Amino acid sequence: MGKKTERLFRELQGDNKKRAEAAAVELRLLAPRHYPRLLALADHPRATVRARLCSALGQLGGYDDSGPRLTRLGVPTLLRLLAHDPRARVRAAAAHALARGYHVRPGMLPALFAAAHDPSKRVRRGVCQALGGMCWDEGVTAPQCQQLHDIFLENLSSPDPYLRNWTAFFIHCKKLDSPALRAALWRLVDDPKDAVRAEACATLGLLGDRAIVPYLARQFESGTVWSWNLDAAVKLGDPAFLPALRRLRKGYRKTHWFYKSVTTALQAIQSRVL
Template sequence: MSSPPEADLSTDELFARTLQGDEEDEDAWFAIWQLHHRGGEEIFQRAAAWLQSASPKERGRGANILSQLDFRHRPPERIARFVDALLPALAKEQDAAVLQAMTAALGHLGDDRRGVPALLSLREHPDAHVRFGVVMGLSRFRDAQVLQALIQLSRDSDEIVREWATFTLGSQAREVDTPELREALVDRLSESNVKIRGEALLGLALRKDARVLEPLRRVLEGPGVTTLDVEAAQALEDVSLLPLLRGHREAFNQEDEDHEFRAVLFEAIHALESLSR
């Protein structure tokens, strides 16, 4: 397999390319990815210097680069240096897009002792982009304060924040099971947003919470069933849902249906049929 063209660019060229386009520009992110792989002291120093730039774009890209720099080998002392660079910049940052990049970077760095307090301090920030970054930053941590913040954010006024907080609580933190977490997921069952509702259904099903059976049955009886709903049926392991899943299989139009949904549906049916034998 040949190397991506970014591998042949100089460090100067890669840094310049990270600034092109908007925040989600594909070529810019390929350049960031290449800097992550290339690693080393020079790239760290340049990214850290960008955190102090007058340009919001450079400050955000500095955080993007530091977030996963040297990810293949980052001893604790190196992570500490990255956090040392980020925290003072975060404390004085006002730009919402930059704060989102910085909070996500703290999550990637995984320093719970210093990163978590900084993230928690922004959980009620007035800008939804920042609160979304807080969810991303907190998603890998599991202590009680973090879980309480994620529960709070699962009730956020912004749909994207609610969706990702519910996903984090429901699926990513599936090893955690508390009454408060379950209640937060139950609260999201009434969502009109099918993704949020689906994440709540799946999170409760993974914990075998009996309260999810009837809401899940009603969803499977209606139109617009999603892969999350089917995954919840499989996770709950209640064979009474099999006829509903088989009904969706029989309604398939081979040419029009989503192949991912089809694969998830057939897997769920197979799993529940195995349980019923």
């Protein structure tokens, strides 16, 4: 084993946090022959090292060219840590690594479904990211789709604004729709968190719910908007958006990318009105 690889393993297990984090990133270039040694850290007595292992596996999953082998070895390790590690920080790191570095497959769903109700908020957040980022059209069964739907429905009523926010975002990304989800999204239209309100308005608009028009226009007035709020306005094509969008655009320089995005949305809506 080369000196650099030895150094990375040493720093990953050391006490210097910054060096350990840097080592986790550099390990994305680790040769496959070293995977067994890396995966053995899943049984390290220090929770800090186990969490760093998860971070390294997330990096490897995103960059490694020998993906099938790494997935075969690394994913079971992450799922085991997610399900059974006694420390919440390790379970959370495993969930975020799965979300960041791997394509979530149907076979991973049972562990993720169980972890969606983990007592740790950090774990639930990582699971939300993993479930939201998966491709649902690749072998997911109808019962699994229903479980995903039910978990997202629970998240929309979570006291954690992170879960409410990201779940609303993932619903329109995945084009999920049901009366129960719409009712939950409507409850978020008056959420105390501005970012959550913005996501709920965008999602309802992208689902074609025209009743959201005055609420989405009000969101443009608040200034907390994302590009998909503009997409929702264009899809609905209502002239009620035009004054709010013009005022929103005044807050940006003409060279700013969002100024151009608002201009494009204005032009699209105007072309439908005329």
